[in-house]
Amino acid sequence: MGGGMSTNGSPIKVGLMVPANNTTMEIELAAWLPAGSAVTTVKIPRGPGFLTKDTLPAYRDNAIELARQNFSLGEVELIAYGCTAAGFISGPAGDAELQTMLTAATALPVVTTARAMVNALQHEGAKRVAVVTPYHDAVNTQLAAFLADGGIDVVRMDTFRAPDVMALGRITAAEVRDLARATMGPDCDALFIGCSQLPTHSILAELQREFARPARSSISATAWDARRMPVAA
Numbered sequence: 086m087g088g089g090m091s092t093n094g095s096p097i098k099v100g101l102m103v104p105a106n107n108t109t110m111e112i113e114l115a116a117w118l119p120a121g122s123a124v125t126t127v128k129i130p131r132g133p134g135f136l137t138k139d140t141l142p143a144y145r146d147n148a149i150e151l152a153r154q155n156f157s158l159g160e161v162e163l164i165a166y167g168c169t170a171a172g173f174i175s176g177p178a179g180d181a182e183l184q185t186m187l188t189a190a191t192a193l194p195v196v197t198t199a200r201a202m203v204n205a206l207q208h209e210g211a212k213r214v215a216v217v218t219p220y221h222d223a224v225n226t227q228l229a230a231f232l233a234d235g236g237i238d239v240v241r242m243d244t245f246r247a248p249d250v251m252a253l254g255r256i257t258a259a260e261v262r263d264l265a266r267a268t269m270g271p272d273c274d275a276l277f278i279g280c281s282q283l284p285t286h287s288i289l290a291e292l293q294r295e296f297a298r299p300a301r302s303s304i305s306a307t308a309w310d311a312r313r314m315p316v317a318a
Contacts, residue, residue, distance in 0.1 A: 096121035097311060100161035100193070102148055103168060103281060104131045106250040110167045110304050113286040117308030127155045129168070135224060135250070136170050144171060145183055153190040162316035164188075164195045167281045169303045170224060172199020173231035180231075194314055198281055198303050201310035203235035208309075209299040211275035215241040215268045217261065218279040219253050222246075228279055243268040250282075258284040262292065269296055278302040 096119050103110050105128040115124045129148045136144060148166070156164060164187055166172070172180040180199045187195045206214060214232070216239050218225055229239040243264055247253040261283050269276050275298055278285050285302035293300040301309075 094119050096123070097316060098123045098160070098162045099125070099311060100152070100156040100164045100191075101126045102129060102152060102164060102166050103127075104129055104171075104250070106131065106254060107167070107282050108254060109284050110281040110307075113284065113304045114165065114167070114308055114311075116286050117305055118311065125156075125161055127151050131250075135220065135247075136168075136174060138174060141171060141174055145175075145186075148183075149186050149190050152187050156191050156193060158192050161193065163311060163314055164191060164193050165307050165311055166195060166197040167304075167307060169198045169202070169280050170220065170228075172197045173228050174224070176227075177231060177234045194316060196307055196310045196314055198307045199231060201306040202277060202279065202301065202303060203232060203237065205301050205306035205309050206232070206237050206275055206277060206299075207235060209275050209301070211237060211277075211299060213238050213240045213272060213274050215239075215265075215270060215273040215276050216279060217243055217265050217268050217276070217283075219245040219247040219256060219283060220280070232277075240272055241268050241270050253280070253282050256283060258287050261285060262288040265292055265300075266295070269298075273298070275299040275301065277306075281307070 101124050111124055111126045180197050184195045184197050245256055281303040289300045
């Protein structure tokens, strides 16, 4: 597989994979990518509940098969696996394995949102972060463990505790902004908003100015990682 570097200003053809319920990431990812970029989205079927370690293997296998069927070299230059929880629930090794399996199935480089969040926060030099999510406590614990593996401690966290994906889809950018403001503190190097369904494109720059510290989200981190990824040619 030949390749070149996707520089910050060069358009990218991205094959995006998100859960079937996701209504946010395709639009916001495109907004954060360089002008002229194209996003082709494949939605991964799922039930109404959040992913768990028990449901993750079937979800992962389905994603790999859908990638094989829908993404080919030339039509897209890289894959963005945009389900935050599906990455961090499986842990760093499991997320890396999925990345390898998707590349093996498609011959394309892969950015996973879970790894992108660590890469972006490490790039900012963040060691102590505030985190906002829609997840329940058990899932949040797994998110914190994934970040800790990258040398990033979660010192403040709050959550919407959405009961299902329908409730998740009703969370507004204003609500995310308000919870971020209530969660962020002077003892944090950066803010991270986890989950690629939560809308953040309209609020991150405002929060970053307000806190005078980096503010990242699942989607913005994925776009940042994609922009620096060597792409297939």
